[in-house]
Amino acid sequence: MEQIVPATQFDLRDTPLRDVNAALHAPDLTGDFVVRHPAGAHNVAVGLDAPVTVTVDGHVGYYAAGMNQRADVVIHGNAGTGVAENMMSGTVWVKGDASQSAGATAHGGLLVIEGNAAARCGISMKGVDIVVGGSVGHMSAFMAQAGRLVVRGDAGEALGDSIYEARLYVRGDVASLGADCIAKPMDPEHHRELGELLKAAGFDDDDTSAYTRYGSARTLYHFHADNTSAY
Amino acid sequence: MTPQNPDSRARLGLRESATFDRTTIAAIQRAADTGIYDIRGWGAKRALPHFDDLLFLGASMSRYPLEGYRERCATDVVLGDRFAKHPLHLDIPVTIAGMSFGALSGPAKEALGRGASEVGTSTTTGDGGMTPEERGQSKTLVYQYLPSRYGMNPDDLRKADAIEIVLGQGAKPGGGGMLLGQKISERVAAMRTLPQGIDQRSACRHPDWTGPDDLTIKINELREITDWEKPIYVKVGASRVYYDVKLAVHAGADVVVVDGMQGGTAATQEVFIEHVGIPTLAAIPQAVQALQELGVHRPAAGGAADRKGVQLIVSGGIRNGADVAKALALGADAVGIGRLQGLALAAAGPEGVVHMLKLLENEVQCVLGNLGLTSYDQLGPEHIYMEPDTVNPPHKLSAFPLLEEGY
Numbered sequence: 001m002e003q004i005v006p007a008t009q010f011d012l013r014d015t016p017l018r019d020v021n022a023a024l025h026a027p028d029l030t031g032d033f034v035v036r037h038p039a040g041a042h043n044v045a046v047g048l049d050a051p052v053t054v055t056v057d058g059h060v061g062y063y064a065a066g067m068n069q070r071a072d073v074v075i076h077g078n079a080g081t082g083v084a085e086n087m088m089s090g091t092v093w094v095k096g097d098a099s100q101s102a103g104a105t106a107h108g109g110l111l112v113i114e115g116n117a118a119a120r121c122g123i124s125m126k127g128v129d130i131v132v133g134g135s136v137g138h139m140s141a142f143m144a145q146a147g148r149l150v151v152r153g154d155a156g157e158a159l160g161d162s163i164y165e166a167r168l169y170v171r172g173d174v175a176s177l178g179a180d181c182i183a184k185p186m187d188p189e190h191h192r193e194l195g196e197l198l199k200a201a202g203f204d205d206d207d208t209s210a211y212t213r214y215g216s217a218r219t220l221y222h223f224h225a226d227n228t229s230a231y
Numbered sequence: 232m233t234p235q236n237p238d239s240r241a242r243l244g245l246r247e248s249a250t251f252d253r254t255t256i257a258a259i260q261r262a263a264d265t266g267i268y269d270i271r272g273w274g275a276k277r278a279l280p281h282f283d284d285l286l287f288l289g290a291s292m293s294r295y296p297l298e299g300y301r302e303r304c305a306t307d308v309v310l311g312d313r314f315a316k317h318p319l320h321l322d323i324p325v326t327i328a329g330m331s332f333g334a335l336s337g338p339a340k341e342a343l344g345r346g347a348s349e350v351g352t353s354t355t356t357g358d359g360g361m362t363p364e365e366r367g368q369s370k371t372l373v374y375q376y377l378p379s380r381y382g383m384n385p386d387d388l389r390k391a392d393a394i395e396i397v398l399g400q401g402a403k404p405g406g407g408g409m410l411l412g413q414k415i416s417e418r419v420a421a422m423r424t425l426p427q428g429i430d431q432r433s434a435c436r437h438p439d440w441t442g443p444d445d446l447t448i449k450i451n452e453l454r455e456i457t458d459w460e461k462p463i464y465v466k467v468g469a470s471r472v473y474y475d476v477k478l479a480v481h482a483g484a485d486v487v488v489v490d491g492m493q494g495g496t497a498a499t500q501e502v503f504i505e506h507v508g509i510p511t512l513a514a515i516p517q518a519v520q521a522l523q524e525l526g527v528h529r530p531a532a533g534g535a536a537d538r539k540g541v542q543l544i545v546s547g548g549i550r551n552g553a554d555v556a557k558a559l560a561l562g563a564d565a566v567g568i569g570r571l572q573g574l575a576l577a578a579a580g581p582e583g584v585v586h587m588l589k590l591l592e593n594e595v596q597c598v599l600g601n602l603g604l605t606s607y608d609q610l611g612p613e614h615i616y617m618e619p620d621t622v623n624p625p626h627k628l629s630a631f632p633l634l635e636e637g638y
């Protein structure tokens with residue numbers, strides 16, 4: 001019979017954050033961990049690189065699960081600026097809302113925000129998949145390079161400004177599109193891709209045909225400039 | 232409309248003036264013809280106050296020199312001992328500044344790493360991430376953490392010996408990098424997650440923080456991720472240096488890097504290169520004043536051996552050992568070089584970089600010995616002479632306010 005190992009508990013009321021993060025960086029780490037009473041602390045569970053689960057029981061401040069690799073982190077609360085910034089792999093799941101720059105520059109993995117995300121969601125994203133249950137704020141997917149951003153609600157102003165090759169799917173209204181970002185047709189490939197993302201985030205029932213795809217018009221890929229080789 | 236040819240322009244009878252000289256007129260005509268703006272590399276071409284305006288007061292009656300080539304003086308420097316578990320110990324007070332992989336090729340990065348390692352100093356990555364060649368060849372490697380975060384990888388962060396958070400560059404404070412299509416090779420494109428061959432603008436602002444309060448949290452994140460092992464530098468392009476240095480120290484930097492407007496760039500808008508930022512020479516006293524007021528400028532040399540300092544690295548237009556020594560005399564703990572070793576590399580390969588770095592060290596030692604000093608942190612403004620300007624007496628807005636107050 002498989003032995004059930006109880007989750008390791010950390011309480012941020014009496015354990016310094018530095019000790020918690022150091023413990024989560026232990027070599028060859030496995031298992032389940034719970035962080036209690038985060039009380040809005042910054043930098044909770046950052047720099048993980050192990051196939052573990054971390055449950056954070058409350059609200060967190062900036063950069064929760066920043067640069068995550070392989071770990072599955074669930075935040076039972078709201079997340080501050082830069083949740084899962086520069087994530088490489090694994091999943092980060094926010095049960096509440098997220099502040100600015102959620103998933104900024106992230107290269108891989110899946111970020112799910114069940115509530116809303118504020119401005120600059122997915123800024124400079126480089127391969128991550130982000131699914132937002134609610135709406136996103138202005139300048140979301142700014143300079144987004146790769147990956148997919150799904151928004152079940154509305155998007156704020158200047159969505160996808162200066163976007164490269166990331167794919168955006170928005171179900172609701174878009175206040176305005178940023179420079180070089182345009183609506184694109186939904187081919188079967190895109191319905192399939194969107195359906196898989198919604199399913200991964202637990203929104204299986206959404207009708208993919210209610211969504212619009214946005215991406216780069218690629219008109220800003222070459223400068224209108226001179227003297228580029230003059231020294 | 233067909234642009235007028237130069238002959239027909241000559242017939243218009245344009246005569247240059249002091250304000251509208253022939254270069255200015257040509258630039259206006261080119262702008263009118265093409266409607267496109269200038270992007271270029273290298274650095275400011277205008278004349279600026281620089282280290283040439285300073286001279287050393289060699290030993291004579293009142294001071295006696297060291298025996299050159301016999302009495303050694305120390306030129307090693309420790310960087311980042313304020314909070315980091317593993318500060319850097321460099322054999323010479325000269326570091327190789329950050330340059331992007333893309334602007335420089337893999338072999339060039341490798342050669343700089345070999346050269347720097349041979350003389351016991353550090354190299355720095357740049358926009359576009361860390362290459363295995365560079366990591367492999369550099370004994371001490373500083374990893375730049377840039378607004379674009381191209382190629383930013385926590386594995387590389389952990390492999391680095393120090394982390395440099397880049398806010399700006401002297402050639403273009405407030406401006407992001409540019410890398411033109413011809414340099415976006417397959418490998419560069421893959422490292423940056425960009426389509427091959429596009430002209431590329433790096434972001435000018437960090438995507439997940441703005442301002443000093445956020446920076447404090449960001450520095451803590453980087454420390455937490457790397458278990459407080461690595462020194463964290465904050466690099467600013469010289470503009471409001473006094474305030475920026477103070478804010479960087481408050482935010483928790485171990486080392487502050489100030490890059491003056493003579494600093495080089497691979498490519499940026501001409502209008503930034505020539506008109507944004509302040510000269511290296513004007514920047515150093517501001518930075519030193521900020522560090523002194525916070526009690527973190529060379530505390531050991533000032534008698535507070537138990538207090539940890541914040542080191543100052545200065546870059547932008549360093550050309551030889553005299554420039555290095557002058558920067559140190561003004562209060563820098565080390566200097567960063569860019570075009571200097573680029574020129575050496577182009578002239579004579581990796582060997583050329585080693586030659587050049589060894590000569591720099593030699594020149595700094597010569598100057599120290601000549602002044603009768605046994606280590607660089609004894610170098611101070613009192614060893615420097617500045618041509619008195621009787622027509623324009625020193626003014627509080629001068630480039631050298633601290634010198635005039637006797638620092």
